[in-house]
Amino acid sequence: MTTKKFLLNEQDIPQAWYNVIADMPVKPQPMIHPATHKPITAEDLYPLFSRAASDQEVNYTDRFIEIPEEVRELYRIWRPTPLVRAEGLERALDTPAHIYFKNESVSPVGSHKLNSAIAQAYYCKSEGITNITTETGAGQWGAALSLAAKHFGLELAVYMVKISYEQKPYRRSIMQTYGAEVIASPSMSTKAGRKVITDHPNYSGSLGTAISEAVELAMTTPNCKYVLGSVLNHVALHQTVIGLEAEKQMEMAGEMPDTVIACFGGGSNFSGLAFPFLRHNLVNGANIRFIAAEPESCPKLTRGEFQYDFGDETGYTPLIPMYTLGHNFAPANIHAGGLRYHGGGAIVSQLMHDGLIDAVDIPQLETFKAATMFARSEGIIPAPESSHAIAAAVREALRAKEEGKKKVILFNLSGHGLIDMTAYDRYFSNDLSNYTVSDEEIAAGTSQLEKLL
Amino acid sequence: MTTKKFLLNEQDIPQAWYNVIADMPVKPQPMIHPATHKPITAEDLYPLFSRAASDQEVNYTDRFIEIPEEVRELYRIWRPTPLVRAEGLERALDTPAHIYFKNESVSPVGSHKLNSAIAQAYYCKSEGITNITTETGAGQWGAALSLAAKHFGLELAVYMVKISYEQKPYRRSIMQTYGAEVIASPSMSTKAGRKVITDHPNYSGSLGTAISEAVELAMTTPNCKYVLGSVLNHVALHQTVIGLEAEKQMEMAGEMPDTVIACFGGGSNFSGLAFPFLRHNLVNGANIRFIAAEPESCPKLTRGEFQYDFGDETGYTPLIPMYTLGHNFAPANIHAGGLRYHGGGAIVSQLMHDGLIDAVDIPQLETFKAATMFARSEGIIPAPESSHAIAAAVREALRAKEEGKKKVILFNLSGHGLIDMTAYDRYFSNDLSNYTVSDEEIAAGTSQLEKLL
Numbered sequence: 050m051t052t053k054k055f056l057l058n059e060q061d062i063p064q065a066w067y068n069v070i071a072d073m074p075v076k077p078q079p080m081i082h083p084a085t086h087k088p089i090t091a092e093d094l095y096p097l098f099s100r101a102a103s104d105q106e107v108n109y110t111d112r113f114i115e116i117p118e119e120v121r122e123l124y125r126i127w128r129p130t131p132l133v134r135a136e137g138l139e140r141a142l143d144t145p146a147h148i149y150f151k152n153e154s155v156s157p158v159g160s161h162k163l164n165s166a167i168a169q170a171y172y173c174k175s176e177g178i179t180n181i182t183t184e185t186g187a188g189q190w191g192a193a194l195s196l197a198a199k200h201f202g203l204e205l206a207v208y209m210v211k212i213s214y215e216q217k218p219y220r221r222s223i224m225q226t227y228g229a230e231v232i233a234s235p236s237m238s239t240k241a242g243r244k245v246i247t248d249h250p251n252y253s254g255s256l257g258t259a260i261s262e263a264v265e266l267a268m269t270t271p272n273c274k275y276v277l278g279s280v281l282n283h284v285a286l287h288q289t290v291i292g293l294e295a296e297k298q299m300e301m302a303g304e305m306p307d308t309v310i311a312c313f314g315g316g317s318n319f320s321g322l323a324f325p326f327l328r329h330n331l332v333n334g335a336n337i338r339f340i341a342a343e344p345e346s347c348p349k350l351t352r353g354e355f356q357y358d359f360g361d362e363t364g365y366t367p368l369i370p371m372y373t374l375g376h377n378f379a380p381a382n383i384h385a386g387g388l389r390y391h392g393g394g395a396i397v398s399q400l401m402h403d404g405l406i407d408a409v410d411i412p413q414l415e416t417f418k419a420a421t422m423f424a425r426s427e428g429i430i431p432a433p434e435s436s437h438a439i440a441a442a443v444r445e446a447l448r449a450k451e452e453g454k455k456k457v458i459l460f461n462l463s464g465h466g467l468i469d470m471t472a473y474d475r476y477f478s479n480d481l482s483n484y485t486v487s488d489e490e491i492a493a494g495t496s497q498l499e500k501l502l
Numbered sequence: 503m504t505t506k507k508f509l510l511n512e513q514d515i516p517q518a519w520y521n522v523i524a525d526m527p528v529k530p531q532p533m534i535h536p537a538t539h540k541p542i543t544a545e546d547l548y549p550l551f552s553r554a555a556s557d558q559e560v561n562y563t564d565r566f567i568e569i570p571e572e573v574r575e576l577y578r579i580w581r582p583t584p585l586v587r588a589e590g591l592e593r594a595l596d597t598p599a600h601i602y603f604k605n606e607s608v609s610p611v612g613s614h615k616l617n618s619a620i621a622q623a624y625y626c627k628s629e630g631i632t633n634i635t636t637e638t639g640a641g642q643w644g645a646a647l648s649l650a651a652k653h654f655g656l657e658l659a660v661y662m663v664k665i666s667y668e669q670k671p672y673r674r675s676i677m678q679t680y681g682a683e684v685i686a687s688p689s690m691s692t693k694a695g696r697k698v699i700t701d702h703p704n705y706s707g708s709l710g711t712a713i714s715e716a717v718e719l720a721m722t723t724p725n726c727k728y729v730l731g732s733v734l735n736h737v738a739l740h741q742t743v744i745g746l747e748a749e750k751q752m753e754m755a756g757e758m759p760d761t762v763i764a765c766f767g768g769g770s771n772f773s774g775l776a777f778p779f780l781r782h783n784l785v786n787g788a789n790i791r792f793i794a795a796e797p798e799s800c801p802k803l804t805r806g807e808f809q810y811d812f813g814d815e816t817g818y819t820p821l822i823p824m825y826t827l828g829h830n831f832a833p834a835n836i837h838a839g840g841l842r843y844h845g846g847g848a849i850v851s852q853l854m855h856d857g858l859i860d861a862v863d864i865p866q867l868e869t870f871k872a873a874t875m876f877a878r879s880e881g882i883i884p885a886p887e888s889s890h891a892i893a894a895a896v897r898e899a900l901r902a903k904e905e906g907k908k909k910v911i912l913f914n915l916s917g918h919g920l921i922d923m924t925a926y927d928r929y930f931s932n933d934l935s936n937y938t939v940s941d942e943e944i945a946a947g948t949s950q951l952e953k954l955l
Contacts, residue, residue, distance in 0.1 A: 050579060050653050054512070125505035126881055137653075155608060157881040159920065199878050200503050200590075222923035225930055226877045424679045425652050428579055428610045467612065467920050470675035477678055 050137040050428045055298040057129035062121055063293040065113035066286045068105075069324040070396060072331040075403055076109055077282075077395040080367040081357065086502065089367045097267060097275050098283075101172035105283035114286065116168075117175075123167045123200065124290065127156045132298035137426035139446070146449035146456040147304060148442055151295045151322060153463050154429060158223070160464030161318045162193035162278055165287035169276045170197035180273035182266045184208045184234065184259030187386030188220025189432075189464060190278030195227035208234040208262045211254035213386065219468045234259040241265050241363075256390070257362020257376070264365055279315030280360060280369070280394045288321025291461060296325050299459065305329075306337060306459035308445050312437035313341035313350065313408065314387045316394035318463040323406065326459075330405070339406040341397065342441035344388050344416075346484035347380040349373055350401055350408035352491055356498040358392055368501060371398040374486075375494030381484035383413050384472035385433040391494070409441055412483040416440045417476040420466070432464035433472050503590040503881045508751040510582035515574055516746040518566035519739045521558075522777040523849060525784045528856055529562055530735075530848040533820040534810065539955065542820045550720060550728050551736075554625035558736035567739065569621075570628075576620045576653065577743065580609045585751035590879035592899070599902035599909040600757060601895055604748045604775060606916050607882060611676070613917030614771045615646035615731055618740035622729045623650035633726035635719045637661045637687065637712035640839030641673025642885075642917060643731030648680035661687040661715045664707035666839065672921045687712040694718050694816075709843070710815020710829070717818055732768030733813060733822070733847045741774025744914060749778050752912065758782075759790060759912035761898050765890040766794035766803065766861065767840045769847035771916040776859065779912075783858070792859040794850065795894035797841050797869075799937035800833040802826055803854055803861035805944055809951040811845055821954060824851040827939075828947030834937035836866050837925035838886040844947070862894055865936040869893045870929040873919070885917035886925050 070076060079088035094103035105114065116124075135148040153161035173181050181203050185191030191207040198205035207229050214221055214233040224231045232238060234254050235245040241261040245252055252258075267275035277284060299305055309326050311319035319341050329335035341350055349372045358373040360366035373392035374380075380389040393401070400406045420436035422443070423429070431439055438460040449456040466473065475481050523529060532541035547556035558567060569577075588601040606614035626634050634656050638644030644660040651658035660682050667674055667686040677684045685691060687707050688698040694714040698705055705711075720728035730737060752758055762779050764772035772794050782788035794803055802825045811826040813819035826845035827833075833842040846854070853859045873889035875896070876882070884892060891913040902909040919926065928934050 050576065054578065056512075059507070059509075122505050123503065125507065126503060157883075196881050200881070218927060219920070219923040222927045222930070223883060223920070226874060226883055226923075226926050228878050421679060425681050428649050428653070430610075430676060430679055467672070467676070468923075470672040470679075470921075473679050474671060474675045477675070 050426065053134035053136060055132040055301045057294060057297060059125050059129070061294065061297060062124050062128050063116060063290050065115050067289040067293060067325050067328065068108060068111055068114055068286055069327060070109045070282065071112040072328055073399065074331070075399060077399040078370040080369050080395070083364070083368050083501065097264065099169065099172040099176050099178065099274055101176070102169055102283045105286055106281055117171060120168050120171050128290065129294045130155050132295055132302070134302065135427055138423060141422055141426040142443065142446050142450065144446040144450040145454065146446040146458055148446055149299065149302065149306065149459045150462045151291055151459070153291060153318070153461060154465035158192045158196055159467065160189045160193065160432065161288060161291060161321060162190045163196065164290055164321065165278065165284045165317065166193040166197040168287040170194065170201045170203055173274050173276070174201040174203060178203065178272055178274050180204045180270055181276050182206045182263045182273060183276045183278065184256060184263045186210050186256050186389065187213055188217055188224065189387055191229070191231070192220055192223045194276060194278070195224040195229035199228045205229040206266060207231045208236065208259040210234055210256060210259050234262050236262060239265045255362055260361040261363050261365050279317040282394065282396055284317050285320035285324070285394055285396055288317050289324050291318070291321035292323060292325030295322060295459065304457045306457045308338045308340065308456060308458045310340045310342060310438050310441045310458065310460040312388060312434050312463060313343040313393065314434065315390045316397045318461050320394065320397060322461040327405065340441050341406060341408040342437040343408060343410045344383055344385055344437060345410045345412045346383050346486060347374065347389055348410040348486060349391060349393055351410045354495045354498060355398060355402050356495070357502055358498055360392070370395050372401055373495065373498070374491060375498060378494035383484060384469060385416070385437060387434040388437065411437050411440045413481060414483050417473070417481065419443045429462065430466045431462060432466045433469055435463045438463070503879060506587035506589060508585040508754045510747060510750060512578050512582070514747065514750060515577050515581050516569060516743050518568050520742040520746060520778050520781065521561060521564055521567055521739055522780060523562045523735065524565040525781055526852065527784070528852060530852040531823040533822050533848070536817070536821050536954065550717065552622065552625040552629050552631065552727055554629070555622055555736045558739055559734055570624060573621050573624050581743065582747045583608050585748055585755070587755065588880055591876060594875055594879040595896065595899050595903065597899040597903040598907065599899040599911055601899055602752065602755065602759065602912045603915045604744055604912070606744060606771070606914060607918035611645045611649055612920065613642045613646065613885065614741060614744060614774060615643045616649065617743055617774065618731065618737045618770065619646035619650040621740040623647065623654045623656055626727050626729070627654040627656060631656065631725055631727050633657045633723055634729050635659045635716045635726060636729045636731065637709060637716045639663050639709050639842065640666055641670055641677065642840055644682070644684070645673055645676045647729060647731070648677040648682035652681045658682040659719060660684045661689065661712040663687055663709060663712050687715050689715060692718045708815055713814040714816050714818050732770040733845070735847065735849055737770050738773035738777070738847055738849055741770050742777050744771070744774035745776060745778030748775060748912065757910045759910045761791045761793065761909060761911045763793045763795060763891050763894045763898070763911065763913040765841060765887050765916060766796040766846065767887065768843045769850045771914050773847065773850060775914040780858065793894050794859060794861040795890040796861060796863045797836055797838055797890060798863045798865045799836050799939060800827065800842055801863040801939060802844060802846055804863045807948045807951060808851060808855050809948070810955055811951055813845065823848050825854055826948065826951070827944060828951060831947035836937060837922060838869070838890060840887040841890065864890050864893045866934060867936050870926070870934065872896045882915065883919045884915060885919045886922055888914070888916045
């Protein structure tokens with residue numbers, strides 16, 4: 050197992066987040082209003098999000114945005130996180146490649162999600178907001194926001210997709226332990242929820258419905274804002290503390306990665322690790338390769354279309370310019386719940402479109418095989434989401450071996466899997482499958498996109 | 503929440519464990535053979551344990567015992583662990599006390615158990631052993647040993663108490679993910695197991711039976727040793743890395759604790775944190791108070807007898823001089839599974855007998871109340887076992903408030919509770935009880951002890 054860690058001091062926690070948009074050769078297109086077809090401004094977002102988050106969402110010019118001292122202070126609960134040279138995994142693969150991973154699993158909620166949860170909760174608090182609301186699928190984001198809300202004394206209501214609420218009671222309990230109210234969605238607490246329940250009494254919920262409920266609650270409750278855990282530009286921004294720390298740590302290791310890998314759901318942990326390194330390509334002419342690792346069952350970057358689409362299933366959000374499988378695409382019920390999202394964020398999608406980053410999609414069984422190898426060689430049981438990054442890193446390391454090349458690979462361990470052991474159980478019992486998506490399914494999902502504009 | 507961490511560098515991982523026996527005014531009495539009534543020697547233990555562990559078990563003279571470089575190297579996976587000033591908890595209690603905790607929950611298996619698992623697995627490997635075996639109740643120890651065994655290439659068979667095997671599938675899956683064989687006990691794989699199954703077909707298992715099965719497997723399998731996770735002197739020795747690090751960290755904080763607290767099952771995490779600080783009392787005339795926090799439902803230190811007793815329920819082990827409720831005492835099914843053990847280790851029991859340490863026993867509901875307060879004020883969800891230490895620290899901090907005294911309290915957060923969320927769920931649903939033990943039950947358990955010698 051690996052014991053070569055590169056550790057920073059608390060003073061090394063970044064002072065500012067990195068806003069990659071400022072350095073992009075082609076800027077992301079703006080979000081647009083589905084009715085007026087006009088670009089969305091910060092002011093348009095104020096009713097829904099905190100002002101600070103709304104301003105950050107459309108900030109295309111400031112390269113670095115200061116991290117408030119109160120946020121940096123809370124980052125110190127678990128940051129800086131370690132960078133680890135995965136020598137155990139290298140030995141297990143017998144590869145000449147050097148493999149590094151940034152260990153975001155050490156946060157008290159077990160994932161990187163806390164980086165943005167703290168920032169967003171802080172902004173709400175500092176603007177006098179008393180209540181916040183969000184949706185969560187598997188529960189990683191909901192758990193992180195529950196901790197952050199408790200710290201800042203905000204009341205939090207989390208709409209949790211009903212099937213996860215019932216099947217993943219551990220994450221629900223974690224949120225409740227931190228003091229959040231957790232509501233199975235669809236619920237009777239909103240118009241949107243009541244309609245779904247009335248129309249489909251046995252419906253087990255979807256992220257789309259949960260988003261609608263949270264948005265409705267925020268719009269109809271005084272002094273309440275909606276908070277989102279991925280996809281949006283300001284969330285990607287907050288996550289760049291990951292890559293900014295990793296940059297310093299790779300320097301300590303005396304190497305620069307030539308391949309940077311992270312798993313991909315809506316883009317939050319990928320953006321967080323990749324953007325600070327991407328800057329070396331954009332500004333200094335470096336030639337680092339970036340790989341977003343998505344599930345074979347939800348291949349928006351590798352097989353989706355670059356189009357305007359809704360951020361939610363039911364079409365309540367602004368239209369976002371993104372690689373998408375269509376907002377009605379229903380991903381298979383894989384265990385990497387955090388990657389079951391139909392679209393990528395605007396920044397990542399533009400970078401993908403411009404050939405500045407790559408993507409791969411990986412079958413579920415390959416991710417669990419890689420995860421088990423990682424657990425046995427590095428001692429840490431990874432989250433099913435993070436296992437997509439590990440599987441992609443394994444592919445690259447084996448390619449290096451075939452080609453007899455030394456390679457320096459860096460991936461993000463976005464979370465641990467201690468609360469996902471049911472998934473491992475099923476893997477060891479040969480009770481898991483791969484889920485492929487046919488061209489027809491993809492065409493069905495994306496064929497209606499052009500009508501949206 | 504707290505952000506005041508005191509962090510050491512990897513070079514600060516201790517070079518030697520601290521053997522408190524060398525400094526004890528009255529040494530622990532030896533273990534004795536139940537048939538011959540002769541003191542047990544290291545040689546007597548060689549067939550069962552590694553030679554190194556056997557030698558350490560009876561080492562009464564060496565104050566410091568060198569940590570092998572290979573063990574220190576692996577400690578670097580997660581050590582040194584942080585010492586944290588719990589300012590969030592202090593504020594929640596509005597206490598003048600300063601509360602510190604040593605955070606052993608950051609290990610990849612989530613508890614302090616890895617400190618001894620790595621050492622024992624290393625010794626077995628270096629002595630040419632190929633197979634090891636152990637028992638586990640809730641699974642914390644089994645998970646730690648699984649990781650260590652995988653690293654050193656040892657085959658590991660874990661006998662897991664059947665009711666936990668069925669009710670705690672997450673910990674079972676963790677062991678399997680690390681590559682261990684996990685067998686529900688009682689099993690058909692041993693004579694002891696077969697007898698129990700034949701006599702009581704529906705028996706859901708006990709730690710006593712599981713120990714018997716593991717011991718039998720070790721004694722009947724070539725090149726196989728038995729490994730234990732608590733109670734014994736050499737396990738306490740390995741755990742002293744906790745206190746040795748904390749000593750340096752309290753120096754960094756510029757304070758010395760006047761109260762040191764840890765939860766108490768067989769003694770491993772209590773010994774680990776307390777002994778290096780106890781040295782200040784024994785050698786330098788300091789006046790630190792030590793509190794072992796045990797469950798109200800298993801009060802061996804507060805209400806048990808100081809007598810020779812078996813380490814296991816069925817009476818296969820040597821007789822150990824300890825505070826005990828009797829080896830047939832059946833503790834209530836509380837969620838702090840790691841504290842459901844009838845006796846304390848020989849060293850701790852002698853210290854208790856000589857008035858050098860204190861103990862308290864705490865009702866289950868009080869521990870969950872303290873745990874929830876801790877999660878909400880410090881961001882970390884504690885293990886039900888560790889919550890006993892937190893509850894004891896809360897009592898001390900409230901007493902300091904009443905008395906208007908500044909106090910410096912240090913406790914051990916021996917593990918996180920992310921895999922114990924069912925317990926929290928039941929607590930929030932008002933589905934948990936306290937379990938008191940009557941004087942009659944205690945008399946029934948201890949009345950037969952004198953006949954053993």
